[in-house]
Amino acid sequence: MFRFFKRKKAKEENQASQEAEVAQAHEQEEPVTTSTDTVTAETVEESAVAIERVETVAPTVESSVTPVPLEPQPEVLVTEVEAEAEASSPAPVADAEMVPSPVVTEAAPAKSSWMQRLRQGLSRTGSSIGSLFVGVKVDEALFEELEMALLMADAGIEATESLLAKLRTKVKQQRIEDAAEVKEALKALLSEHLKPLEKDFMLPLDGTSVVMIAGVNGAGKTTSIGKLAHHFQAAGASVLLAAGDTFRAAAREQLVEWGKRNQVAVIAQDGGDPAAVAFDAVNAGKARKANVVMVDTAGRLPTQLHLMEELKKIKRVINKADSEAPHEVLLVVDGNTGQNVITQIKAFDAALGLTGLVVTKLDGTAKGGTLAAVAAGSQGVRPIPVYWIGVGESLHDLQPFSAAEFANALLG
Numbered sequence: 001m002f003r004f005f006k007r008k009k010a011k012e013e014n015q016a017s018q019e020a021e022v023a024q025a026h027e028q029e030e031p032v033t034t035s036t037d038t039v040t041a042e043t044v045e046e047s048a049v050a051i052e053r054v055e056t057v058a059p060t061v062e063s064s065v066t067p068v069p070l071e072p073q074p075e076v077l078v079t080e081v082e083a084e085a086e087a088s089s090p091a092p093v094a095d096a097e098m099v100p101s102p103v104v105t106e107a108a109p110a111k112s113s114w115m116q117r118l119r120q121g122l123s124r125t126g127s128s129i130g131s132l133f134v135g136v137k138v139d140e141a142l143f144e145e146l147e148m149a150l151l152m153a154d155a156g157i158e159a160t161e162s163l164l165a166k167l168r169t170k171v172k173q174q175r176i177e178d179a180a181e182v183k184e185a186l187k188a189l190l191s192e193h194l195k196p197l198e199k200d201f202m203l204p205l206d207g208t209s210v211v212m213i214a215g216v217n218g219a220g221k222t223t224s225i226g227k228l229a230h231h232f233q234a235a236g237a238s239v240l241l242a243a244g245d246t247f248r249a250a251a252r253e254q255l256v257e258w259g260k261r262n263q264v265a266v267i268a269q270d271g272g273d274p275a276a277v278a279f280d281a282v283n284a285g286k287a288r289k290a291n292v293v294m295v296d297t298a299g300r301l302p303t304q305l306h307l308m309e310e311l312k313k314i315k316r317v318i319n320k321a322d323s324e325a326p327h328e329v330l331l332v333v334d335g336n337t338g339q340n341v342i343t344q345i346k347a348f349d350a351a352l353g354l355t356g357l358v359v360t361k362l363d364g365t366a367k368g369g370t371l372a373a374v375a376a377g378s379q380g381v382r383p384i385p386v387y388w389i390g391v392g393e394s395l396h397d398l399q400p401f402s403a404a405e406f407a408n409a410l411l412g
């Protein structure tokens with residue numbers, strides 16, 4: 001799950017690594033010359049005031065309302081941005097909509113149900129690995145089959161070789177002769193191998209944590225933000241969302257819809273500069289003392305260099321609004337992508353200095369071994385923590401990553 005922490009302590013703990021990450025990202029940036037980056041305190045004031053003004057006209061929702069009233073829905077207002085505003089952004093989001101935030105009272109499903117989904121999804125990988133252990137002798141042929149199966153599951157050469165070397169040693173040392181025991185031994189080794197990717201997501205008790213979310217098109221960014229908003233809010237954190245995908249109206253509407261569903265505020269503009277939306281959202285979040293502001297961004301390929309530059313700019317502008325933000329930069333990757341995930345992580349990490357991953361769509365993948373490749377630092381990738389995994393499309397289908405559970409589900 002995630003844990004709250006006192007900002008001061010976290011600052012001390014994380015300051016060095018955050019500075020290094022930001023410095024790393026900034027090293028690659030051009031000097032800031034656009035007017036977008038010249039933000040005045042006046043703009044900040046206007047932003048906060050504008051939000052307060054809209055908030056007063058939003059429908060009042062009583063705290064801990066059960067069930068959440070669905071009709072009539074609070075109207076979502078999206079700012080009309082004039083052409084020239086785009087050139088001189090960030091402009092304050094004057095008509096950003098505000099939706100009150102009672103806790104969603106949807107009951108969480110039992111843990112077994114999402115584990116089942118994970119198992120079912122990964123069984124596409126697992127059935128090919130798990131079935132190898134049925135009715136066979138423990139001999140060289142088994143290790144060769146295992147090697148092939150791990151490579152086919154996109155575990156990568158480094159992880160495959162390392163895991164099998166350790167497995168051979170263990171089998172020899174412990175004189176294991178039963179194939180089912182070899183499977184258990186491999187599970188334990190895989191769990192240990194994935195352990196460095198397991199990390200709790202931390203939210204401050206005081207102050208506002210800004211989380212920037214990036215990824216290629218269709219990876220599941222917006223859906224994951226919606227699910228995270230639900231998780232955070234259910235745990236008592238106040239949430240604000242920024243619809244930073246200003247290119248696709250549908251993407252913005254999708255986030256607004258998630259906002260309505262979770263009853264959280266969404267800052268959105270109709271077109272314009274995504275950095276401006278992010279800037280306004282950070283200021284609004286601070287003004288409202290939100291625990292977390294999540295900034296969605298448009299999907300892009302790492303090869304679209306101008307769009308990668310735009311991401312860097314969004315991060316810089318967020319940092320103008322709060323010199324310690326973004327506190328987290330998450331990359332959302334589609335678990336079906338296989339080895340290409342490595343390429344994505346490397347490119348987005350180089351551009352942004354990632355702090356964590358969200359791996360989606362593990363409910364239907366044959367590429368479940370990819371995380372082993374990430375943990376092994378395959379192709380020079382940094383083993384970035386996996387905070388969450390997505391195992392379906394509903395609100396509860398985003399779960400914290402557990403190395404042991406993942407290894408269990410993968411090997412059946």
Ligand SMILES: Nc1nc2c(ncn2[C@@H]2O[C@H](COP(=O)(O)OP(=O)(O)OP(=O)(O)O)[C@@H](O)[C@H]2O)c(=O)[nH]1
Nearest residue numbers: 217218219220221222223299360361390391392393
């Ligand atoms: N099965 C499954 N589907 C998912 C999961 N996460 C997201 N999806 C689906 O993936 C599709 C794309 O999700 P989005 O959240 O729109 O992806 P995005 O990255 O925001 O997309 P762009 O804005 O186009 O870049 C949607 O149909 C989601 O319902 C998951 O964990 N499992």
